[in-house]
Amino acid sequence: MRALILRRVGLLEQGTGGPVIVGPEDNGDVLRLQGFLRRNGHPFQRLDPADDGGARTLLEKYAARPEDLPIVLCPDGSMLRNPSEQQLARCIGLLQAIDPAKIYDVAIVGAGPAGLAAAVYAGSEGLSAIVLDCRSFGGQAGASARIENYLGFPTGISGMALMARAYNQAQKFGVEMAIPDEVKSLARGDGDFALNLASGGSLRSRAVIVATGARYRQLKLDNLSEFDGSCVHYWASPLEARLCKQQDVALVGAGNSAGQAAVYLSGHASKVWLLARRGLEATMSRYLIDRIAAQPNIEVLTGYEITALEGNGGVLRTVRWKNRDGEESAKSIAHLFLFIGAEPNTDWLAASGIRLCEKGFIAADGRHEGSPLDTSMPGVFAIGDVRSGSIKRVASAVGEGAAVVARIHRYLADAA
Ligand SMILES: Cc1cc2nc3c(=O)[nH]c(=O)nc-3n(C[C@H](O)[C@H](O)[C@H](O)COP(=O)(O)OP(=O)(O)OC[C@H]3O[C@@H](n4cnc5c(N)ncnc54)[C@H](O)[C@@H]3O)c2cc1C
Incomplete structure (x- = not known):
């Protein structure tokens, strides 16, 4: 395990090994694929045809048209033209085919701290387990620049470092990973559950842990999705800070969270424009307001809202906003950060019959007194941020991940 981790860190630091992405630095799909690999802690190299003769030769060799960019050369020798994250993950062995005939003891949906903790305890206690995540391991915690309040790390630890350890630890105990793959729906069968996947397949398990956390609210702008994943961000970690340098x-x-991100980014970006509909006093802690005021390169615009995003090919170039009087201005901005709240990731459970609270979080099953992790469907458990009434912290998500496994042992023993 130590050798594996050190080798991986070495490759990441040197920027060697893994697939080679060939395309211009400011291409939206290059940013998308780089972001995916970085979030999954996977080494890669990038060659820019603008300054690399080898990259130009490769593009000529494969007769790559502009719409094929970036091309990606995988370690097995195959070449992909502007692949989806899933195609890339399959090619580099991150995503393996799921055996439709296999019935897992437990399927864990979501690889944030809650899901990964459940995976470590399930795997170490001999259950056959699989974890699915539609994006990358780590969830929201993986995007945190520094977690200062997690037990045992007095100087703090980056969310990515903490989550990468958990991801490796789960694999050490034999837990299978399917990332990126999204669970689209859940159905109860005769003694087991079927999870339908966005990749087209399905998988079966005796019990299900829902650890799908929360997702970030978006602004209602027509072309926002064009820049999502490349220039529109929902957290500010060292990855984003690097993109925004100067x-x-x-x-x-x-x-x-907006205040923390503004202060953090101000140490990397040349200027941070902080837009808020109302004054910060009602919603932000005093210490953050003071830090923002002390930071000369943060400008707070109260009573402003964004009206349009301009750019092309997934690359943002201009952001327009207006004030309460309707006066509009445009600024040359390549990265936009949104910290406007979160909603639970429970849409995929809509047809399952599992009871949700009025805000969409998973409601505890009232019949199991003292077991808040049970849902209204026996055999399906909810942990972490997605659960109504949960404490939205890394440590509590991890604690629930450990606790739910004891509950699953009991459920499987009763069902046998
Ligand atoms: C920027 C930031 C900083 C934070 N800092 C701290 C901190 O310092 N200390 C602290 O204690 N807490 C912090 N938090 C809160 C903490 O990160 C969360 O409480 C915690 O991550 C919740 O864990 P979770 O596993 O329940 O859900 P999440 O972390 O939200 O993970 C859920 C996962 O499920 C996946 N998923 C969702 N739907 C599906 C689906 N249908 N199919 C497959 N996968 C799916 C998502 O991709 C995601 O990876 C921070 C949060 C953020 C955003």
Whole structure:
């Protein structure tokens, strides 16, 4: 395990090994694929045809048209033209085919801290387990620049470092990973459950753990999705900070997460424009308001809202906003950060019959007194941020991940 981790860290630091992405630095799909590999802690190299003769030769050799960019050369020798994250993950062995005939003891949906903790305990206690995540391991915690309040790390630890350890630890105990793959729906069968996957397949398990956390609210702008994943961000970790170096960025939000992100980004970007509909006093902690005021390169625009995003090919170039009087201005901005709240990831459970609270979080099953992790469907358990009434913290998500496995042992023993 130590050798594996050190070798992986070495490859990441040197920027060697893994697939080779060939395409211009500011191409939206290059940013998308780089982001996917970085979030999954996977080494890669990037060659820019603008300054690399080898890259130009490769593009000529494969007769790559502009719409084929980036091309990706995988370690097995195959070449992909502007692949989806799933195609890339399959090619580099991150995503393996799921055996439709196999029935797992437990399927864990979501690889945030809750899901990974459940995976470590399930795997170490001999259950056959699989974890699915539609994006990458780590969830929201993986995007945190520094987690200061997780037990045992007095100087703090980056969310990515903490989650990468958990991901490796789960694999050490034999847990299978399917990332990226999204669970689209859940159905109860005769003694087991069927999970239908976005990749087209399905998988079966005796019990299901829902650890799908929360997703970030978006602004209602027609072309926002064009820049999502490349220039529109929902957290500010060292990955995003690197993208924004010496550039102006815009950040929308008035809560503590917006304040933390603004202060953090101000250490990397040349200027942070912080847009809030109302004053910060009602929603942000005093210490953050003071830090923002002390930071000369943060400008707070109260009573402003974003009206349009302009750019092309997934690359944002201009952000327009207006004030309460309707006066509009445009700024040259390549990265936009949104911190405007979160909603539970429970849409995929809509047809399952599992009871949700009025805000869409999973409601505990009232019949199991003292077991808040049970849902209204026996055999399906909910942990972490997706559960109504949960404490939205890494440590509590991890604790629930450990606790639910004891509950699953009991459920499987009763069902046998
Ligand atoms: C920027 C930031 C900083 C934070 N800092 C701290 C901190 O310092 N300390 C602290 O204690 N807490 C912090 N938090 C809160 C903490 O990260 C969350 O409480 C915690 O991550 C919740 O864990 P979770 O596993 O329940 O859900 P999440 O972390 O939300 O993970 C859910 C996972 O499920 C996946 N998923 C969703 N739907 C599906 C589906 N249908 N199919 C497959 N996969 C799916 C998602 O891709 C995601 O990876 C922070 C949060 C953020 C955003």
